[in-house]
Amino acid sequence: MTMDIKTYNMIAPEGLAVFPPAMYRINQTDKPDALLIRSQDMHKTHFGTSVLAIARAGAGVNNIPLVEASSNGTVVFNTPGSNANAVKELIVAMLVIATRPIFSSITWARKLNGADVSLQTEKGKNHFAGTELKGKTIGVIGLGAVGSRVARAAADMGMHVIGYDPYISVEHAWRLSNDIPRAGELAEVLRSSDYVTIHIPYTEKNKDLITAKELQQIKKGAILLNYSRWGIVNEDAVVAALDNGQIKQYVTDFSSSKFIKRDDVIVTPHIGGTTIEAEVCGAKMAAQTLRKYLETGNIVNSVNFPTVEMEFASALRLTLIHRNVPNMVGRITTILAQEEVNIDNMINRSRDQIAYTMIDVAAIPAEKLKNLQAALLAIPEVIRVRALQK
Structure with missing residues (x-):
């Protein structure tokens, strides 16, 4: 499946080169899956609920509405140390x-x-x-x-x-x-x-x-x-x-x-991180972090979600963004059991009011997977459900 990335500001070509053309389209749609930005003021730039992630090539994220992003299930990344x-x-x-x-x-x-x-x-x-x-x-x-x-x-x-x-x-x-x-x-x-x-x-x-x-x-x-x-x-x-x-x-x-x-x-006119090397490093780091999340669901360097990493060893991975409330894992696994889906591996982490659960399972027929995603998304506290093929 091809993913769409939209960029704001000048992103170093070395960063954009991280995305294989066979898997990603850059700046070809107004409804992207993810955003790659630098100083763009996202408080004034509507990005909608369909955006899975925003990667900021730099450390500061005060130009991004984090509360809104979290409510939408949009993971926000930065690049600490790149500059x-x-x-x-x-x-x-x-x-x-x-x-x-x-x-x-x-x-x-x-x-x-x-x-x-x-x-x-x-x-x-x-x-x-x-x-x-x-x-x-x-x-x-x-x-x-x-x-x-x-x-x-x-x-x-x-x-x-x-x-x-x-x-x-x-x-x-x-x-x-x-x-x-x-x-x-x-x-x-x-x-x-x-x-x-x-x-x-x-x-x-x-x-x-x-x-x-x-x-x-x-x-x-x-x-x-x-x-x-x-x-x-x-x-x-x-x-x-x-x-x-x-x-x-x-x-x-x-x-x-x-x-x-x-x-x-x-x-000085805000030039602290303005070197050719730092801009290249930040762009590459942001792109690599974004690609890792989009392809594997693993989260590192997020400013609004917990760090969650698990080896992707099964045929299918389900990722769920949900409210951090009691018994969510029990309710999720109950639905999987009702659909007769066996769990190969699982991890759950939380950060403040948001939690993130990754579940690895064997391959599931397309229609059954569609029904499973709908059932999981029907849980009131679940914000987003993704299914990733290995």
Whole structure:
């Protein structure tokens, strides 16, 4: 069976090449089975209940209505870590730029003229003395794919690193050096750090994580970097902290009219993950995740559904998306028993209000399979039923 994929934004050709032409059509219908996107605002783009999955080539998913997607039985994927190295490298660059007057020195040097340019350079260079990162303390808020890399890079440059992440995964914890201490509370990081850099996802819980209250706790004269998401740092609080000298400089990837023409603010135009390599990596990772789900029903890197993986060893696989309520598995297996369908393998996982069940069975005649799917879908709490042939 051929599946239809619709893309939004510019998706790297290497990502689209993941879909075999014999099995997939790209951008040939307005009623696709799945979407592959980057920054498209899906809050304003109707995608309907027929879309099985949305894959976001990138980490942030605040451009996707997750509640609506879950209610429709649409699995939303992202690509955590696909642009992590790109963001890490930019953070290293911005740390140096914030510490050394690189831009002003280049501008000055371009204006030199005359035969004694070399002499002028030697005389003028002392006006552009900066400081070194080595020996300074950096607080890294969020120790996921990006934050853990930034922490290691900062340590490699001789900085003292303090990490803070109450939700760090075991995977990322293992990646961190034992030499990098982790604070128990945000205030500890703010009080101790010459530089504070933020690398956490945007959620309603994390909105305005850094407000006037937190900036009153920050070490006076610290430099604050936000290359995470807009909305995590309160802009009005930053302006006030800059005006009263509580922080020395604000460096961010998110533009705002409040920061225009301020010498103590450096704004880059949301380029944290904008490298050729990161875009290719994100597109390929999103496409591979999408293809795995469409062909096997296995779910990895979903932001609204549980991780569910099971070897596809039988002739037929049934996948059910349903509400996470008691006795659902019993009701599902009862219907299979009534239809005299033997279960070869089965897995059930839940996440918040949504649950996902995969059942592997032997081959079933087409008419019987149609009746079985209808019976399962008739359970009021079942949202979607799919039958996958191996």
